[in-house]
Amino acid sequence: MPERVASTAAGDWAPSAVQRDRDEWRRRRTLRSAAIAAASTLLLLGALAGAVVSSPGWDRVRETYFSWDKAVSSFPAVLDGLWLNIRVMAICWVLILVLSLTVAVVRTLRGPVAFPLRLLGTAYVDIFRGLPLLLVIFLLGFGGPALRLQGLPTSPLFWGGTALVLSYSAYVAEVFRSGIESVHPSQRLAGRSLGLSYGQTLRHVVLPQAWRRVIPALMNDLVSLQKDSGLIAVLGVYDAIRRAQIETSLDFNYTPYVVAGALFCCLTIPMARLTDRYARKKGYHGAGGHL
Amino acid sequence: MSTELLRLEGVRKSFGDHVVLSDVDLSVEPGQCVVLIGASGSGKSTLLRCVNLLEVVDDGVITFEGRDITDPRVDGDEVRSRMGLVFQSYNLFPHLDVIGNVTLALRLVHGVGSEEARTRGLAMLERVGLAEKATARPDDLSGGQQQRVAIARALVANPRLMLLDEVTSALDPELVGEVLDLLGELKDEGVTMLLNTHEMGFAREVADQVCFLHAGRIHEQGSPEQVLGDPQQERTRGFLSRIRA
Numbered sequence: 001m002p003e004r005v006a007s008t009a010a011g012d013w014a015p016s017a018v019q020r021d022r023d024e025w026r027r028r029r030t031l032r033s034a035a036i037a038a039a040s041t042l043l044l045l046g047a048l049a050g051a052v053v054s055s056p057g058w059d060r061v062r063e064t065y066f067s068w069d070k071a072v073s074s075f076p077a078v079l080d081g082l083w084l085n086i087r088v089m090a091i092c093w094v095l096i097l098v099l100s101l102t103v104a105v106v107r108t109l110r111g112p113v114a115f116p117l118r119l120l121g122t123a124y125v126d127i128f129r130g131l132p133l134l135l136v137i138f139l140l141g142f143g144g145p146a147l148r149l150q151g152l153p154t155s156p157l158f159w160g161g162t163a164l165v166l167s168y169s170a171y172v173a174e175v176f177r178s179g180i181e182s183v184h185p186s187q188r189l190a191g192r193s194l195g196l197s198y199g200q201t202l203r204h205v206v207l208p209q210a211w212r213r214v215i216p217a218l219m220n221d222l223v224s225l226q227k228d229s230g231l232i233a234v235l236g237v238y239d240a241i242r243r244a245q246i247e248t249s250l251d252f253n254y255t256p257y258v259v260a261g262a263l264f265c266c267l268t269i270p271m272a273r274l275t276d277r278y279a280r281k282k283g284y285h286g287a288g289g290h291l
Numbered sequence: 292m293s294t295e296l297l298r299l300e301g302v303r304k305s306f307g308d309h310v311v312l313s314d315v316d317l318s319v320e321p322g323q324c325v326v327l328i329g330a331s332g333s334g335k336s337t338l339l340r341c342v343n344l345l346e347v348v349d350d351g352v353i354t355f356e357g358r359d360i361t362d363p364r365v366d367g368d369e370v371r372s373r374m375g376l377v378f379q380s381y382n383l384f385p386h387l388d389v390i391g392n393v394t395l396a397l398r399l400v401h402g403v404g405s406e407e408a409r410t411r412g413l414a415m416l417e418r419v420g421l422a423e424k425a426t427a428r429p430d431d432l433s434g435g436q437q438q439r440v441a442i443a444r445a446l447v448a449n450p451r452l453m454l455l456d457e458v459t460s461a462l463d464p465e466l467v468g469e470v471l472d473l474l475g476e477l478k479d480e481g482v483t484m485l486l487n488t489h490e491m492g493f494a495r496e497v498a499d500q501v502c503f504l505h506a507g508r509i510h511e512q513g514s515p516e517q518v519l520g521d522p523q524q525e526r527t528r529g530f531l532s533r534i535r536a
Contacts, residue, residue, distance in 0.1 A: 013313070016301065019350040022363050029363075
C-alpha cells in the first residue's frame with residue numbers, strides 16, 4: 001500500500017555521492033546485461049541459421065518451401081483468402097462472446113426455478129466441448145445445407161461459421177464462468193446490501209470484475225479462433241488455406257502454405273502484444289516491483 | 292566499532308513525485324525494541340519495507356550487522372533471510388497448513404532437513420501457543436491465531452531483527468492482547484524488534500526508543516517517557532492528543 005504524505009518539494013534534493021555511485025553501478029550493469037543478451041542472441045541465431053543452411057538438402061527445402069517467386073505470385077490470392085478468414089473470425093467472435101456469456105450466466109443462476117436452464121447450459125457445454133471441432137464442421141457444413149431448411153441460408157460459409165460459434169462458445173462459456181465464480185461472494189453481498197437486484201449486481205459488480213480477470217484467457221481463445229477459422233476450408237470455402245492449397249496444387253511447391261502461415265502469425269502475434277498492453281493498462285500486475 | 296545492529300542514515304524514498312521518506316536517521320541496538328509512531332501515511336510501513344529491501348531506497352545508507360545492505364551488489368535474499376517481517380494482514384500461504392507455513396523457509400532457504408524443520412517448527416508453534424493447530428489451514432484460524440503463526444513463521448529461523456508492520460491493526464480488539472503479549476515476551480527474551488503500531492500503551496510498555504514520524508521525517512525520538520509522556524514538538528503533541536481523543 002503506497003503511503004501518502006504531503007510532498008516535500010522533490011526539486012531541492014540531489015543524490016548523494018553514495019547514491020550516484022549506486023546509480024552508476026546499476027547503469028553499467030544494465031548496459032553489460034544488454035550487451036551480453038545481444039551478443040548471445042546473435043550467436044545463437046547465427047549458429048542456428050548456419051546449421052540449417054549448411055545441412056544437406058537445404059537447397060531442396062528452400063526451393064519447395066521458401067521460393068521467393070512462388071511467394072510473390074501466390075501472395076494476392078492467399079491475402080484475398082485471408083480477408084475471408086478475418087471476416088469470419090470477427091463475426092464469429094462477437095457471436096461467441098454473446099452466446100458464451102449467456103451460457104455462463106445461466107450456469108451460475110441459483111435456485112430451483114433455474115434448474116432446467118442450468119441443465120440445458122451444462123448439457124450444451126458438455127456436448128460441444130466433447131465434440132471435435134472438425135466433426136461439428138462436417139456435421140453442420142455438409143449436413144446443414146442439405147437439409148434445405150426454410151429461412152436458413154445454404155451457404156457453407158454460414159454453416160461453417162455456425163459450427164465455429166457453437167464449438168467455441170462452449171469453451172469460452174467456461175472461461176466466463178470461472179471468472180464469475182472467482183469474484184468473492186462478499187462482492188455480491190455488498191451489491192445486494194445496497195439494494196441492487198440480482199441482475200444489477202451481476203451486471204455492475206460481478207461481471208466487470210470477472211471480465212478483467214478472464215481477458216488473458218479470452219484472448220487465448222480469440223487467437224485460437226483466428227487459426228481455426230481456417231478449418232472451414234474443408235467445406236470448400238475460399239479462405240487463405242484453401243487458396244494456398246489451390247496455388248500449391250499447380251506445381252507442388254509448398255511456399256503458398258508458408259505464406260498463409262506467415263500471414264496468420266501476422267494476425268495473432270500483434271493481437272497477443274495488444275492484449276498484454278491492455279491488461280497492463282487495466283492494472284494487472286504479476287510479481288510486485290523489483291522482487 | 293559500533294554495537295548497532297541496524298543503522299539508517301539519510302534514507303530517502305519516493306514513489307514518483309511523492310516523497311515518502313526523507314533524511315531518515317535511525318539506529319537499533321541488539322536486544323532493543325524501537326517503535327515507530329505517526330499518522331497513517333507518515334512513512335512508517337515504507338521505512339520497514341526499505342529495511343527489508345522490499346523497496347529500493349532513493350538515497351541514503353542502511354547498515355545491517357555492519358554491512359551496507361543498500362549497496363546494489365548485496366544479495367537481497369541473503370539479507371532478508373536474516374530478518375523476519377510480519378505483515379498487518381498476516382499474508383500466510385493459504386495452500387499450506389500451519390506447520391507448512393512455518394517450515395517453508397527453513398527447508399528452502401536455510402537448508403534444514405524435513406525432520407529437523409518439523410521439530411523446530413513445532414517447537415516454535417509451541418512457543419506461540421499453537422502447537423495443536425499445526426495441521427490446521429490458515430483459513431480455519433482466528434485473526435489473532437493467524438498473526439501468531441505469522442510471527443512464528445518469521446521467527447523460526449532465528450532472525451537477527453524482527454520487523455513488525457502494524458501487526459495488530461487488522462485484529463478484533465479482543466484478539467489484540469494475545470499478539471501484544473507474545474511480542475512482550477519476545478522482547479524479554481532479547482529479540483531485537485523494529486515495529487510500528489497505533490497501540491500507544493504497548494509502545495510505552497515495551498519500547499526502548501520511540502520515533503515519531505510525520506510526512507516522511509522523524510520529528511522526535513527518545514525514550515517512551517520523553518516522547519509519549521513529555522513531547523517537545525508541537526506535531527507530536529497534536530498527534531498524541533488525536534490518538535487519545
